[in-house]
Structures are given as structure tokens and as C-alpha cells.
Amino acid sequence: MSFNHIFSFSAIVGQDRLKLALILNAVNPRIGGVLIRGEKGTAKSTTVRALASLLPGTRMVTLPLNATEDRVAGGIDFNLAVKKGTRTLLPGLLARAHQGILYVDEVNLLDDHIVDIILDASAFGENRIEREGISFCHASDFILVGTMNPEEGELRPQLLDRFGFCVEVTSEKDLEKRILLMLRKENYDADPEGFLSEYQAENSLLSERITKAKNLLKDVGFSDSLRAFVAELCTENNVAGHRADIVIEQAAKALAAYYGKTEVELNEIKQVADFALVHRKRDPIPPLPPDNSHDHNHEPEENREETETEDQEQSPHEPEERPESSESNGDQDVNEQDQQNHGEESHVPEPEPRGENNEQTKKEVLEKIFEVGETFKVRKFTSPKDQILRRGSGKRSRSRTASRQGRYVKSTIPKGSNDIAFDATLRAAAPFQLQRKNNSKLAVILEDQDIREKIREKRIGNFLLFLVDASASMGARGRMAASKGAVMSLLLDAYQKRDKVAMVTFRKEEAFVNLPPTSSVELAGKLLEKMPVGGKTPLSSGLIKGFELLRNHLLREPESRPMAIIITDGRGNVALGDQKPFKEALGLADKMALEQRIQFIVVDSESTGAVSFGLAQKLAVHLNANYFKIEDLKINQLVDIAKGERF
């Protein structure tokens, strides 16, 4: 692809860890690839592409995000089929990537069905094709290299685990380096070829060093004591499965070979361990630095039984135990890693609202604006995947779509959508062309039985209604701050999933629509920050107002499945009619629960430990809703991953 000038590997400023990770993979493909996570504009893609030009004889296959299944896995060769009537395989990208690098830019945006194919191939080292009347199997052993910006959502856990290494990249903070970077880029833009030739010598040296290391690799020894150390390291980091152990060993060997040594030492392991652990550790507690753990591990020779890891090493591509549950449904963002901006901690604080002491004396209805409490990563809320054809755009729920939009996933025999998958139709017709030879001028005769239709897939963003209790009782003991934190967390989640949101608050005598349905989650966030609290609790009024919005939404999009998230302590004290306020609210809840299309979630803001009235819980029962305490909303990684739990 010479029309695309590639930057020189040696000319890239900084990013030493990333470069090392890539070099090690080039030395030893058994490491199993690199996932590069980082903010935008940090030379992620540039570095990967530069690597390929450094390694003559290594093929780098780019998998574009819009690839269709037939081109990834391979399909029937249309040209041959038409001319000779034979069914032969036209190899796909997985065949081309064999013994090379499969590169996916923005890998977290890759469609699930393509991810599945890649997972399958990388698990078995071969690609099995059973489609379009072809049955075929070919070796497909590749290094998977992907880049992603975590702001756009996380990766599916199984896919994450497939990457041997994970590197986090950030931008250079050093002024001199930033200037150097600008200068190089400027020189490159002015005269790409001259620039590249300037670094040619350095690149060749590196290239040679990699080749030497490759040859040396098989002679590199790895002592049993180190193996025990690696095993301990992985255990300490709570790593699931044995892939990390294997990756560390292979990587340390590669590094030793790169240094020209024939025996791995502790130093190498220290340098590479993070690459293998950063995306696998399950413990929020920061790991002990490796040298400490080594002290624990004095006389490692004694730990003979640890050498069982050695057996594992024979089968580095053996599939890990996949959590069965998250398998087929595969929503992508189970959160191995917290997002940068929030949620390093996982306990619920009861932050003291700052406004608490101000103007406590006023006799009128107190109005306060509370800070937004700590935000956190929320657990998954998805409506069960349904097969009803729907419209919409977003990422929360996967759904097949009937409107001719969405990504063309695969083809099927006609089901009446009239959305013809022309390529699949042709491939279906191709083998019969010799028999159908004809007097028409067309080269291909299509018959009814050849017709295939497209199956398109699109992620449907949900409509989320936030129904927030802003009465005075919510102001007590930091409830509001925590509630705001919870809503903000849900909003952040909604933002990543491209949901539509609306917000209704109720306080004093009635409910207000603070935010009509919009895709601008930013707006909702801003409103939330400014939301005042005070007055009585018109719970019924809030429920009605919220229900109206939901019903309007359903009228416009009858197939959608909106979610209503009600944040309250349930202490309703303003009624619409003559009934007791809370009883009235429950009655309304019963009626609302009849609308099956709406999923209700009640988040109880009542703090635990205090005298509990359990009112919100009652409300949840009547609404037939999922009920959570605020702290339950947080994702509990271990539990959720283990159970594959979702809603």
C-alpha cells in the first residue's frame, strides 16, 4: 500500500513501552498480540503501522470495522463458480492474516458477530468455514493487534483476554519532546521520502536485532524458580486463568533474546509483567511491586509443585474457560478497567453535602443545591434481547432491525424484508450457472431460490427516564449527593450507550419535566448539577408525569422498550386526590405496571442502617420493578463476571 505513507518506527518520539511491547511480539508471536489503549492522538495507529514496515516478510492485514462476515471468514469464489460451476473457497482476511498480524483500529467498536469469528479462530488457531455450501478449514494463527480509546466504551472480556499484552499510552508531558515531535511531523509532511530515508539506518538496525532475537529465542532458558515467581505474581494480582503466566514467560524470553541473553532473569520479568497483567488483574487493590513479592518468595526452588504451569505452556492458544453466560449475548462493556475519570474506589461514601449548614434557619421551604456525589461505573442494565424488529440507534441493546439501516451482518433465505443481499444471492446462484446456460445476454441467471436477504444489526439506544425525588427528605444526610452521584453515573453510562434521556423531578406540590427527551446527555448532566432540593414529596404527581412522558414515547416508537429509573426514598406526602399519599402512589404504581413495555427500576435513596421504612421497596413491588439500593448499582466486577449477570 504505497499510496499510504507510513511513518518511521524509529522516528516516533517517546512511547517506549508501546514500542517494546510491539517489538517483543515481533520477536515471539506466541505472546499473542497487543491491545493499545489510550487517549486520542497518541500515535497508537501510527506506531502499529510503522512496525509492519519494519518487519519484512510479516504480513499486516487490516480489518476494517465495516467488514462483512464473508470477507472475514471467507466464502464461495463467485468468479470461479460462475465460470466452472465449482464450489471453491475464496479465502478471507483470516486466511491472509495467517502467520502475520491482524490489525483492528478502534477494536472496541468492532461488531459482535465479527468478534465472535475472530475469537473462534484465535482460540483454535484455525478458521472453520461452514457456509454457502462450502465446508472448509484452514490454519489461521495470527498476532492480534488492536487500538482503542476507552472513552468510546470497553472491550468484551473474552476478546480482552485474547490480547497477550495491553499497553496504556498517554501523551508526552515533556516540553522538549513535544517540540521534537512537532518538528519530526513537520519534516515528514514536507518530504516524506527524504524523512524516511533519514531513519532508514536506524530502522534496519532494529530490524536486524529483531531477527537475531527471533533466532536466539529457542535457546533462551527459563528457570523453575522464575516460573514459581511468575505464578505467585499472577496469583497476587488475582488473575483468572493461566494465560497471564504463559504470556509473561513468553514475553520475558523474548526480552532476554532481544537483549542477546540466553537465560531469563528477574529483570526481564519485571519489565514485561505489567503488559500481561494490566488487563487481567481483577483486584482493585494495587498489586505489590514485583520485588516485594519476590521477598515473600525466598527459596523459590522449594515450590516445585508450581512447575505445573509448565504443562500449560504447551498450549498457549487453548481457549480459556469462557464464562458461558456472557458468550452469545456479548454486550461489550463489562468493565475490566474503570474509566479514567471516575470510580477508582468501589465503596459508597456518604459525602457530607456542603450546602447543609447554610441558611438552615429560613422558615420558608428550604431550597438547596447539593453537590453531585461520587460517580461510579454502573452495572449493566439491558432489556433482554428481543427479536422484534425495531428502529433506533444506539448501543444499549442489540436488535435486528427491519428498516434498511444498520450494519449488514449476514445473509439469510428470504423472510420478506425485500432487502436483498446481492452478494450472497450471487454466490448462491453461481454454482448453477453452467446448468442454466441460456440465451439471454446476462452472464448470471438468478432464480427465485437464489435470493438471499440481508440481516442487519443495529444497537438500539434506549430511552431512559429519570424520575428524581427532590423533596426535603432527600436532603438529609447526604442522600441527595449520593443520589445525584448515582444519576450522574447512570447518565455517563447512557452517554456511552447513546441512549436518549429525559428527566422529571418532583418536589413541593408537583412534578416538573426538567428535561424533555433528548440525546444530549450533557444537558441532563448540567441540569442535574443545578437541581435544587426542598419541599414536600408529591410522589403520585411524579409518577404520573413520568408515565405521561413514557407513554408519549411509546406512541411514537411503539416497539421501543423505555426504562424508567425512579430515585426516591418513597416518602410521598402530597396526594392528588383524597387518598393517603403513599397509598395513592401504590395504586398508581399498580396501574403503571400493566404497561409491559416499560421497565421500571427503583433506586432507594434511603440510607442503610438508619431507621428504615422500606417504602421505596414497597413501591418497587407494586411497579413490578427491579429494586436497588444506591450502592447496589455499582458494578461488582468479580460477582458480575462470574455470574454473567445482567438484567
Add this chain to the structure above:
Amino acid sequence: MKNRNVYPFLAIEGQEEMKLALILNIINPTLSGVLIRGEKGTAKSTAVRALAQILPAIEKIKDCPFQHDPKEKHDVCMECYRVDCRGRVIESLNGRQGSEIIMEGIKVIELPVGATEDRVVGTMDMEQALKKGEKQVEPGILAAAHRGILYVDEVNLLDDHVVDVLLDSAAMGVNTIEREGISFSHPSRFTLVGTMNPEEGELRPQLLDRFGLCVNISGISDPDARVSIMERRTHFDEDPEGFMNLWEEDSKILMEKIRQAKILFPDVTCPRPMLYEIASYCLDVGVDGHRGDIIILKTAKTLAAYEGRTQVESKDIEKAAKLALPHRVRRQPLQDIVADVSSIREKNKATGYSS
């Protein structure tokens, strides 16, 4: 396009920042585009559509569906499905008469919000397949936009999967087609121009970063200017040709200025203290990644060229930062895009905060 009535670019009242950003992108296509954010009715789309009139002409291979630059390497052509054209390229390599080269204005290609992925990327040519039993690419919008301007109105409403496609090709300058039985790639480097109304939701961070420059515009509040807008618009509606003639001369002057700037640009240099200024600007303000630095440098150089100078001055950097950084300032999720970059810098400097 010429004979359709288009509101003249220069007749747009005010919105100098937006006009400047667009002009800079014409002079230097590697600035990789502009994002224009603003409320309804602020001449966003008018400006972009009017751009076509002042775009310079470039060399093209006649009838090439991929808009190849005749000076570009010909490897691409070797794999091209157009056999006739390929033959001519081989001829030209052998020193004989090659493909016919024409001068044609840079095109503004519009990407409709509802565009389907196959139309954007390209797909299999149905007619060829049926008639000849052969697979051929039917080029998509990304092919048409190569070396041109790709314009997306309401870019924040674009379907997610179409955005993914844009990201892919904007990052690499190459459109890789691996779909529907077709395996093909062709260069696709375009200036991405998007307009959006932030009230309808923000852009995805990754796409946001692909726009070199970003301008926030709002309605004009000066009564005289508003009157003048109305007068011009009325004049244009009543007598489009007369109105366009009125601006003809100014357009020509601008085009000439752009042409001169393009010639001058390679000679523009940026002294080291100015580079230092750029890097510290970005560090002070706090931006993600290095694209900010690179874009400021390019923008400052382009500005200098536009003003007929061969050296970057600090005022260029100040101006360039205002265009290049608003959408790159690091912010908390759900926070607004900043309006005034230099005030942030002052603030961060004052509080001693720096990233």
C-alpha cells in the same frame, strides 16, 4: 454547480472565524477539516455550500472514479478494475501518452445523514456482476471525496456505524473495503467539514478529534449587521444573478489570495521559540494527545502564508490555538466544549495547574 444559484461565500455577514477556518483548510488540506458548532440559522450550511465557488482547481485523471492525483504513485491503478484506464497508466509509465489529465475544481461531496454504509464505503457493482459475471467495485462516497471536501450536515446525528467508517478512513487516509464479496482499497484523504447544533447531542470523542479545527458560532447581535443580513438575503432571493455578479470581483481576489498562500506555504518556517510557545500552550490548557500541537503548528503556518509572511509569529499561534483547541481541551465526561481557550490557559496558569 456553477449555474445553480449559490449564495456567495463572501456575502456572508460576520462569522469571520468560521470563514477563516474554511479558507485555511482550502490553503492547507492537511488541516483535516472544520467542525462548525452553532445554533440554527447561523449560516453554517450556507457557508459550506458556498465554498465550492472559491475552491481552486486540481489536476485529475479524466473520469477516474477514485479522483487519483496524476502525480501519485500508480500502484493503486495497477489493482484498479478499470482495465482501459490501467492500460493508459502503463503506457504513461513507458513514457508514452498516458491518461488524459484535466484541471477540475475541488469538489464538495455531501454525506447525507441517512446514508447507508455500503454507499459510503462502496460495494459490489450489481450490473457488472449480472452482465459479465465479474466482481467489480462500485465506488462509494469516500472515493468521490478523495482530495476533496466531505461535508456532513448535522454530523452529530450520523449513524454510529457510518461514523466508524469515517474514523477508519480518516485515520489512515485509505478506505479498505472488505465486504459483500469485495476486497479492495483506495486512498481516501478528505477534508472533513461538519456542522452541528450542540443542543441535539455531542459528537463521539474519537470523531471530534478528527476535525482539525473547531469553531463555535452564534447569531449576530448587532442590529446593523442583522439588517444588512436581511437586505443581502432579500437581494439574493430577488435577483440571484445580479447579486452574485456583485460579489464576483471579491471572490476572484480571495481565490487569488488563496492561490498565493498555497504557493507560499512550503516556505513558511516556525522559529524554535514559537514551537516552545505551542507546546507550552497545549500543556497549559491540558489537551489529550499530540494532535493539538501538530494542528496548531500547521494552522499557524497556514495563517502566516495567508497573510503573505514566511515566518510564524506569536499572534498566529494565539489565533491558531483558538481554532485548534476548543474541542481538544481535556474535560470531564458530559462537560461542555469550551468556548474560550485562552481564558482557560490564563486560569490554569494562575492556579498553577497544568496537566
